[in-house]
Amino acid sequence: MSSQRLNLLSFSGKTKILHMTWMAFFISFVVWFNHAPLMMVIAKTLGMNNSEIKTILILNVALTIPARIVIGILVDKFGPKRTYSTLLAAGSVPCFMFAFATSFEQLALARFLLGFIGAGFVIGIRMVGEWFPAKQVGIAEGIYGGWGNFGSAAAAGALPALALIYGGDEGWRYAIATTGVIALIYSVVYFFSVSDTPKGSTYFKPKKAGAMEVTSIWDLFFYILMSVPLYATLSLLTWKLSPTGANLLSNGAALSIYTGIWVLFLYNVYKIIHVNEEHLQHPIEEIHKYKFKQVAILDLAYFITFGSELAVVSMLPLFFFDTFHESHGITMVEAGLLGGSFAFINLVARPIGGWISDKFGRKLSLSIFVLGLSVGYFCMSMIDSEWPIALAVLVTMSCSCFVSGGCGAVYAIVPLIKRRMTGQIAGMVGAYGNVGGVLFLTILSFVTPAVFFVVIAAVALSVLIAVQFIDEPKGHMAEVQEDGTVEMIELN
Structure with missing residues (x-):
């Protein structure tokens, strides 16, 4: 079908x-x-x-x-x-x-x-x-x-x-x-x-719990490196609550939380090594290998798509109010409705992004969406009080189409990397979306909205380069049944 x-x-x-x-x-x-x-x-x-x-x-x-x-x-x-x-x-x-x-x-x-x-x-x-x-x-x-x-x-x-x-x-x-x-x-x-699962299908599970399996020593180091931003973001959130931020935590409490975060990181590194050390000591058959770069690139893609969406949805109502209140007389309620247009498009654009990915190829679709959102955010950086409100909303919703479509394109690839680890891969990719939201909102606290949009557009161009190194899912992925037989799962 x-x-x-x-x-x-x-x-x-x-x-x-x-x-x-x-x-x-x-x-x-x-x-x-x-x-x-x-x-x-x-x-x-x-x-x-x-x-x-x-x-x-x-x-x-x-x-x-x-x-x-x-x-x-x-x-x-x-x-x-x-x-x-x-x-x-x-x-x-x-x-x-x-x-x-x-x-x-x-x-x-x-x-x-x-x-x-x-x-x-x-x-x-x-x-x-x-x-x-x-x-x-x-x-x-x-x-x-x-x-x-x-x-x-x-x-x-x-x-x-x-x-x-x-x-x-x-x-x-x-x-x-x-x-x-x-x-x-x-x-x-x-x-x-x-x-x-459907009747008769096997639910494949990881051999060990606690971290993702990787299939090369270089991927092991890459995995550890890609885990660092997750803990750095938790440290950033702690900083926001510390005396140098919102001043809602004492220096002692903040220091304790910082320590706990990085101790947890070290424990995570231990689990990554523990899960992978035994099987990496033996040759891994080619059909069982996957490239961790696929996960890393999707991390970055969701960082810019969903991460920017989280940040922009949070600031857009106030942006519209500040921009058009004096020139066009819009109220805070009207600004909220206009800002909500960015997230509303998710209902349609995200499924369309997934459908386009199914029909025209995963890598090409993701590239187009990331390029489109970069252009969209650059256009949003030029919105000012002289613009007609209708044009500002049109540009915003057009940008949102690429953002939401990009989210759909990312998760059109996630289940096609390694079936037994789909949850862990989805978890890491999803976490990077939250990392993006926190980082972009932190940047917004230091710059004007126009600069904020330009920064997102520039980061998107960097991610676009990374997307060119992702491999198009094709052929089959291999998973091992409990009785030792290999099942080949079609990818295209």
């Missing part, structure tokens, strides 16, 4: 799995972003100041970076059915903690823990990759990512209304708790409605 004949109106077989899984992702994002539209009301209830509000926003993403790595390991070991169901159920606990917190400290702890549910995205990548063949995996992953990602927008639209329905000064508590109840119920529904 070609990707053009994927029947989304069906609710059986692999299409049922796709619908059930994007809904799980959708709910996880509703829970992850349930605070955003209600933040001002929450702050008023608990008497929070601006620094404390910023702290909550930072804590919301802090745990997601390591969580995506951990979830990738767990999904490869235990399967997506059990992992997604467990994550949704476990995620409801800090959701209830947040809803009924009575102090800033309780609120902050709950928000920090809720960052773990943001890693749910990784699980569905493995699930969809198991159920869809290579010629359909791009559009399927695109639908999963694009439709599920809309959960953040759904939370923004539905939760304020739900809080009003509950009524009272603390209606927000019941609105947020409702999302926890939904996650808890759906965790049970998901567990009893899906299976990890």
